[in-house]
Amino acid sequence: MSTFGHLFRVTTFGESHCASVGAIIDGCPPGLELSAEDIQIQLSRRRPGQSNLTTPRNEKDLVHLQSGLEHGVTLGTPIALLVKNEDQRPHDYSETDLYPRPSHADYTYLEKYGVKASSGGGRSSARETVGRVAAGAIAEKYLKIAYGIEIVAFVSSVGKIHLPSTATATNSDDDNDDAPDPLSPEFRKLLDTITREQVDSHPTRCPHPETAERMTKRIIRAKDAQDSIGGTVTCVIRNVPSGLGEPVFNKFEATLAHAMLSIPATKAFEIGSGFRGTEVPGSAHNDPFIQRPDGSLGTLTNWSGGIQGGITNGESIYFRIGFKSPATISQAQPTAQYDGTPGSLAARGRHDPCVVPRAVPIVEAMAALVVMDQLLIQNSRRAARELLPPITTLPPTMVLPKKQGKVEEKEGGSA
């Protein structure tokens, strides 16, 4: 289906070469000040034609708000928004009338529906993500105002070129496999401090300048060879309250994985220490508890990635997504036509040689949608519980102990 979320519910619509793409967002809280510009910022970060590293398809991607707000304030009613498709060139795809593109979605869509959009990727195209990014920008605005939540994604690898583990390290060769170590203090510092301005200071959206230059060369090399290359995007969500996530099937990380793996071209999802966490003993991997200045419990380290038991623990959430090398390449490739006739396909059309620079705002949007939905769910549970009188007969192991420190002082002061 094309709908994501429960209480903050987003339905996207549109194909790559139809009149428009967009979204309907149901469940946005009323009273949120919202302008087209709030949404446009993220759409412009996603749009094609931003640099020589992305597809030259020229779409301005200007958002048109249709409903759900008046005088710049949300009404609590469904918000409909659309973006016109302006630079369609269906004729670019005439070879693919005969050939399903290898590793694209032409064959599987046809198998599933028995009919498919006549040109481009149709619904499987990254044009569909316009609606997600617009909806995510709305969620993000609420999250920032109501909770101070910050979401920043960045490119952490292109091909085998990885953002180094330490701020000073540089890799000299093109095929270094030095993935950032989630257990390193340098990487944690990066997650604590990284900003979108830093990310956008280079067209690759990699925040390490030397690595970003090497990534640029790698993408250009793929492009010049009429080929493509993959990469990874890392994302951090800061200031998330504890208690979000719905055990057991809608655990926070399971919902994040669902959201991220619904983005086109994704092949992998890793939360917290991820695969690296399998290589260190529990004594090094455990996150010991400490008391924060406000009296609440925090953790000294954060290899869990801010989630335990499928529920947020108040630490930053961080995760990494693997994007494959885009399928559509103009290099001739032996394959078969729809009727099975062997042949060779050299795809025309304008395509991204590497999707990760443009995937950054899409990842941020999907992260915002997950946090927003889980927050509304948890807030409704909490509100329902707070209507009940406190139970004073429970054994101490069943309830939170009284907090020490500032929080209690504040509560004591107001009692």
Ligand SMILES: Cc1cc2nc3c(=O)[nH]c(=O)nc-3n(C[C@H](O)[C@H](O)[C@H](O)COP(=O)(O)O)c2cc1C
């Ligand atoms: C931002 C972005 C841009 C993309 N651009 C292209 C592209 O130019 N050419 C292409 O073949 N695939 C591109 N893709 C990926 C395809 O949409 C995707 O691979 C295809 O729909 C098949 O789906 P799957 O890879 O998830 O199985 C892009 C994906 C994203 C996220």
